[in-house]
Amino acid sequence: MGSVERVVVVSGGGTGIGKAIATWFARQGDRVTIAGRRAEVLAAAAREIGGDRPVRTVVVDLSAPDEVERKLDELPERVDVLVNNAGGRGTPVRQGGLKEVAERWRRDFDNNILPAVLLTEALLPRLARPGGRVVTLSSLAAQRGNGSYGAVKAALLAWNHSLATQLGPAGITANVVVPGYVAGTEFFGAPAGEEELARRRAQTLVGRVGEPDDIAAAVAFLASPEAGYITGEFLNSNGGALLGR
Numbered sequence: 001m002g003s004v005e006r007v008v009v010v011s012g013g014g015t016g017i018g019k020a021i022a023t024w025f026a027r028q029g030d031r032v033t034i035a036g037r038r039a040e041v042l043a044a045a046a047r048e049i050g051g052d053r054p055v056r057t058v059v060v061d062l063s064a065p066d067e068v069e070r071k072l073d074e075l076p077e078r079v080d081v082l083v084n085n086a087g088g089r090g091t092p093v094r095q096g097g098l099k100e101v102a103e104r105w106r107r108d109f110d111n112n113i114l115p116a117v118l119l120t121e122a123l124l125p126r127l128a129r130p131g132g133r134v135v136t137l138s139s140l141a142a143q144r145g146n147g148s149y150g151a152v153k154a155a156l157l158a159w160n161h162s163l164a165t166q167l168g169p170a171g172i173t174a175n176v177v178v179p180g181y182v183a184g185t186e187f188f189g190a191p192a193g194e195e196e197l198a199r200r201r202a203q204t205l206v207g208r209v210g211e212p213d214d215i216a217a218a219v220a221f222l223a224s225p226e227a228g229y230i231t232g233e234f235l236n237s238n239g240g241a242l243l244g245r
């Protein structure tokens with residue numbers, strides 16, 4: 001894929017899938033910035049990723065509009081590739097009445113929609129025209145249900161349609177990668193036990209669980225210059241789990 005150095009921003013690039021994505025770009029010699037809420041996690045990832053150029057870190061809660069605005073100066077002035085990876089399920093909300101239902105839906109919206117939408121809006125004027133790439137992470141949950149989390153991940157697909165429509169005339173593509181289960185991230189808190197891994201493996205057609213590098217490869221393709229004719233699309237990477245064994 002492309003050998004020209006690019007400026008890449010990866011939200012949630014300090015752990016899991018985001019770290020694998022940042023690592024992939026850094027290995028190509030691209031200039032990578034990773035953003036997240038925990039300074040020490042970002043610093044450790046930046047050291048580990050290394051590469052030819054230092055990885056830049058930006059400590060920011062991407063669900064807070066005023067914080068994103070304040071941190072704009074620390075983000076690159078020109079962006080070739082924006083990867084909206086930050087997200088997750090957040091702190092569990094206890095079962096209860098409608099107050100807890102609302103709390104759970106707001107939590108999932110804040111954790112998954114706002115980071116993608118606010119960072120993209122903030123960086124819109126800085127996206128390379130033509131040639132810019134926006135890649136956003138959804139989830140297999142968007143196609144399977146999974147309550148409020150699946151619903152907000154599905155909403156990212158609808159949002160991406162608008163984004164692709166808006167950015168297409170400027171020569172910028174906007175696409176979504178939809179991962180199935182991926183081990184080795186902080187998404188589920190503690191690492192999965194052998195029984196859980198076996199259950200997840202059995203759901204796939206390829207007989208293994210996903211790794212962060214699997215998802216990084218899908219993002220890398222959609223971010224490549226060669227993928228310039230693909231926009232407003234989503235790419236599943238789930239080992240065939242959608243076919244439901």
Ligand SMILES: NC(=O)c1ccc[n+]([C@@H]2O[C@H](COP(=O)([O-])OP(=O)(O)OC[C@H]3O[C@@H](n4cnc5c(N)ncnc54)[C@H](OP(=O)(O)O)[C@@H]3O)[C@@H](O)[C@H]2O)c1
Binds near residue numbers: 179
């Ligand atoms: N693992 C899976 O099986 C799986 C499957 C389908 C989809 N996904 C999606 O893949 C993406 C990456 O998740 P992961 O599995 O790699 O889990 P992860 O290790 O928990 O990564 C999530 C990253 O996002 C950052 N983040 C979360 N909220 C943020 C906010 N408001 N502002 C800034 N940074 C924020 C976190 O860092 P801080 O906590 O330091 O902010 C963390 O580095 C997520 O969108 C997730 O929904 C994961």
